[in-house]
Amino acid sequence: MKSLEKFMRKLEPTHESKWAKFHPVWDSLYTFAFTPGETTKKGSHIRDGIDLKRTMFMVIVALIPCLLFGIYNTGHWHYFAEGTAGGFMDHFGDKLIYGLLKVLPIVIVSYGVGLGVEFIFCIRNKHAIQEGFLVTGMLIPLIVPADIPLWMVAVATVFAVVLGKEVFGGTGMNIVNIALTARAFLFFGYPTMMSGDKVWMSGIGDMAKENIPEGVTGATQLGELASFTGAPEDFAHASISAFESAWPIWESFMGIIPGSIGETSVLAILIGAGLLLYTGIGSWKIMVSFVLGGLAVGALAQATAVNPYMELSALNHMVIGGFAFGAVFMITDPVSAAQTSTGKYIYGFLGGALSITIRVFNGAYPEGVMMAILFMNVMAPMIDHYVIQSNIKRRLKRLKTA
Amino acid sequence: MSEKIKAPKEPLFSKKNKRLVTEPLDDNNPVTLQVLGICSALAITVSIEQALIMTGAVFFVLGLGNVIISLLRNAIPSRIRIIVQLVVVAALVIIVNEVLKAYMPGPAEKLSVFVGLIITNCIIMGRFEAFAMANKPWPSFLDAVGNTLGYGMVLVIVSVIREIFGSGKFFGFPILGNNIVDPEANLELTGLYSIGYMNNNFIILAPFALFAVALVIWVQRARNKSLIEEH
Numbered sequence A: 001m002k003s004l005e006k007f008m009r010k011l012e013p014t015h016e017s018k019w020a021k022f023h024p025v026w027d028s029l030y031t032f033a034f035t036p037g038e039t040t041k042k043g044s045h046i047r048d049g050i051d052l053k054r055t056m057f058m059v060i061v062a063l064i065p066c067l068l069f070g071i072y073n074t075g076h077w078h079y080f081a082e083g084t085a086g087g088f089m090d091h092f093g094d095k096l097i098y099g100l101l102k103v104l105p106i107v108i109v110s111y112g113v114g115l116g117v118e119f120i121f122c123i124r125n126k127h128a129i130q131e132g133f134l135v136t137g138m139l140i141p142l143i144v145p146a147d148i149p150l151w152m153v154a155v156a157t158v159f160a161v162v163l164g165k166e167v168f169g170g171t172g173m174n175i176v177n178i179a180l181t182a183r184a185f186l187f188f189g190y191p192t193m194m195s196g197d198k199v200w201m202s203g204i205g206d207m208a209k210e211n212i213p214e215g216v217t218g219a220t221q222l223g224e225l226a227s228f229t230g231a232p233e234d235f236a237h238a239s240i241s242a243f244e245s246a247w248p249i250w251e252s253f254m255g256i257i258p259g260s261i262g263e264t265s266v267l268a269i270l271i272g273a274g275l276l277l278y279t280g281i282g283s284w285k286i287m288v289s290f291v292l293g294g295l296a297v298g299a300l301a302q303a304t305a306v307n308p309y310m311e312l313s314a315l316n317h318m319v320i321g322g323f324a325f326g327a328v329f330m331i332t333d334p335v336s337a338a339q340t341s342t343g344k345y346i347y348g349f350l351g352g353a354l355s356i357t358i359r360v361f362n363g364a365y366p367e368g369v370m371m372a373i374l375f376m377n378v379m380a381p382m383i384d385h386y387v388i389q390s391n392i393k394r395r396l397k398r399l400k401t402a
Numbered sequence B: 001m002s003e004k005i006k007a008p009k010e011p012l013f014s015k016k017n018k019r020l021v022t023e024p025l026d027d028n029n030p031v032t033l034q035v036l037g038i039c040s041a042l043a044i045t046v047s048i049e050q051a052l053i054m055t056g057a058v059f060f061v062l063g064l065g066n067v068i069i070s071l072l073r074n075a076i077p078s079r080i081r082i083i084v085q086l087v088v089v090a091a092l093v094i095i096v097n098e099v100l101k102a103y104m105p106g107p108a109e110k111l112s113v114f115v116g117l118i119i120t121n122c123i124i125m126g127r128f129e130a131f132a133m134a135n136k137p138w139p140s141f142l143d144a145v146g147n148t149l150g151y152g153m154v155l156v157i158v159s160v161i162r163e164i165f166g167s168g169k170f171f172g173f174p175i176l177g178n179n180i181v182d183p184e185a186n187l188e189l190t191g192l193y194s195i196g197y198m199n200n201n202f203i204i205l206a207p208f209a210l211f212a213v214a215l216v217i218w219v220q221r222a223r224n225k226s227l228i229e230e231h
Helices: A002-011 A020-033 A052-082 A092-125 A132-142 A150-164 A178-189 A221-229 A240-246 A249-254 A266-279 A284-303 A314-319 A323-330 A341-361 A369-401 B015-025 B038-043 B048-072 B078-103 B105-111 B113-120 B122-130 B137-167 B191-195 B206-223
Strands: none
Touching: A002 A020, A020 A092, A052 A092, A052 A132, A052 A266, A052 A323, A092 A132, A092 A150, A132 A150, A132 A178, A132 A323, A150 A178, A178 A369, A221 A240, A249 A266, A249 A314, A266 A284, A266 A323, A284 A314, A284 A323, A284 A341, A314 A323, A323 A341, A323 A369, A341 A369, B015 B137, B038 B113, B038 B137, B038 B206, B048 B078, B048 B105, B048 B113, B048 B122, B048 B137, B078 B105, B078 B113, B078 B122, B105 B113, B113 B122, B122 B137, B137 B206
């Protein structure tokens, strides 16, 4: 460790050297390995042992179960589409290798492109490089289908980092969740690669129709559910009970379902959630109220069901699609979420309610979590404003009566 | 002394008159700085052809309208000036609409209601109110030229971005190759499309025009620091 520090100190670009411009790059790598030796010069600041770098790293650790499960799940559904999958744990090695070959390039492209953009902007603006992208770079691969072309990942990452974050002033200044901005860009830009029944099982898009085993539609559960909002002859299953027996809720909870890479397993997400809550990085207020909002609308839809989709139980809504992933990793993004305590409850509840509302009542968008969270990101400052105003009013009243 | 003091005659292209044309191009652009005419910048910038036709139509309405209003400016009672201005715009827009329908039925169909909606283009009423009501016909005409050019410039920049990346074409010519597969007509993917490139649908959607206009504003302010507001 001593020799590494000596080596890095030797590399440090000083003001005079021609590499002075690249000091932020050196600084970011140095502080990755060592605690910076400088102390604050002016004023007093209360410092916590856990700074931005440590916070971001903790979120990445929390995402690892999702990533590992996602890699294996990608392989499983590839062999499922070919009809040779067997049980979930059969052909363990083959599935793992296929998944690794599919997922790792996406992760590498996402990090490479995103950090590249971040470095360019930091050097231009003479900012220290912040670690905001470390988490985003991991989130982007987890919320896209495994078959997404790599150049699309690159384009979406550039779009999201530049227009979602850098134009507002870089890390900590984004008004919307950057990973979801990238996903929304892909969703609206290349809908054939982000929805439908050709992308959710890796490799199924290139297979001839007659090679696909009977009964494999290639659609996600949400895609099949969305058919219930159409004409009866297009229904993917005879009824909701047929759907529920085809997709047992337990398997959805474990994550043995087709979907975006990292969002299928509620179990893996819960492990991450536990870590985030234990370290206090994720806000439990937002997570809990998000789930409650979803349950409330799900239950309401079930109670007033007029079409088969609305009969789906509220609990089942929690474990399919990206709801759980959104609740733990997306809506809790501390920058774009509401800041006030009461605001967090309102923000989370409305986000969850809106997610299920879009799902159930809009057949054109089978999944509503992404749009609901982006919408609530934009609304968060307004929620905070009214919470603060009502607080001021309440205290004014108390002052007058006293 | 009842003799009228005569102002010295201004040359047609004096420095002041030239500025009327050049200022709206950059320093006082109607779209990127005054944020007027945004609605049409969103609606008709999917192809360069539409953007140019729209610019032409706006030039006709604004140029003629500015001159007419300027000629009438001393005769219009100020309490009903908005109504008079509206009548002038409406008449000119109807003429443009009919001419386009008669001589360019194809593009007119694509522009559909947006030609008629020139009447609500804020740039036009804005220039009538702010300039033509207080200036002579010739400067008013130059003002119309400048503002139309500034408006058209932004429209064309946005539409170039949107047409190339949204539909892979430039002026209707497929520069990135053919992206339609049709075995019967012997069509297959060529150019960039054969190596996996796809058009971006999001760029065709109206919201992207907001991003495109924002990018134009970003570049403009990075180049011209005097436009950046103090907070």
